């Protein structure tokens with residue numbers, strides 16, 4: 001049986017990627033957190049304990065959990081992988097010609113675990129040895145005490161977004177915000193060099209497996225928008241993060257390979273609260289979905305199908321049913337919706353705290369944040385078992401159970 005492939009949103013989850021909180025989160029300050037897409041600074045030790053609890057609860061259900069930090073450490077012990085990553089990270093354009101050679105030598109001298117810590121946590125002007133030969137080092141430190149040669153990547157915590165598995169293949173996502181774009185390089189390196197992936201002869205639907213072309217103009221794609229729901233259908237949100245330029249390319253590749261028959265595009269308003277489709281809509285079982293009605297009721301569903309006679313090769317059709325009805329019809333089932341719950345104030349608060357962002361472990365069993373008490377109760381009333389984790393620290397970057405995980409192996413449902 002292949003060890004990769006995601007064939008539904010709520011079939012039995014078998015293997016999943018995560019990325020625990022680390023040095024990158026110690027770099028968040030009141031001045032920098034907004035630019036780094038966090039709403040607050042976080043208490044890192046508590047976030048690490050809560051993340052470990054999240055992982056332990058998945059493992060207790062028999063799910064194999066792989067942490068990107070561990071996988072990176074494994075590959076950075078291989079000289080070829082280390083050189084591949086450093087060739088792409090430590091360049092004149094990224095760190096400055098006055099520093100490239102010395103910084104590269106210093107990073108190359110570090111043990112794999114420490115190198116991983118800096119690749120994700122960033123290399124600040126303060127981290128490097130004082131004898132790094134460039135006279136510019138002191139100038140840089142004087143000008144900006146908290147400056148970085150390599151910026152931190154705290155949003156690796158949201159492992160969902162930089163890569164997405166769609167049926168038998170995977171995308172390497174060109175991300176929307178520059179502060180997230182370098183995440184994709186690290187995952188690309190893991191897929192390329194780690195035996196857990198490199199031995200699988202991966203199929204890439206989109207993105208650059210060579211890791212040199214992480215930017216694709218306006219063609220941006222993030223995994224929070226991507227849902228391989230089954231029955232040859234893929235849902236892709238189109239809003240703040242994912243663009244039609246990327247979606248149509250992915251659709252073409254999937255259709256050409258016979259890997260999907262239909263893409264349903266969910267046209268979303270460009271809002272932080274609804275930055276990805278999975279912030280307003282997730283699957284809990286074969287027929288139960290969560291929905292934040294103030295947004296999902298406004299989603300415009302557009303279907304894409306292959307059409308060799310159309311100049312674009314695509315049949316593009318604006319559906320005349322609601323988004324949820326359109327998805328149900330494509331799956332051949334009537335979906336039951338559990339709305340984000342509470343009074344009008346509570347509904348907004350629970351959605352903001354990722355009440356609609358659940359991770360299904362198997363049909364009818366999901367993980368979500370403890371604080372969304374009204375929505376979790378509504379889910380229980382609909383027959384869904386909700387396993388809770390603490391939201392206090394992990395939720396400060398605006399992402400829940402689905403955002404923090406990238407399923408690699410999941411069973412079909414239909």
Ligand SMILES: NC(=O)NCCC[C@H](N)C(=O)O
Pocket residue numbers: 036037038155158160161180223224225275276278279397398399400402403
């Ligand atoms: N799939 C998701 O909704 N991921 C959450 C990403 C949160 C992160 N702070 C971001 O703004 O990109």
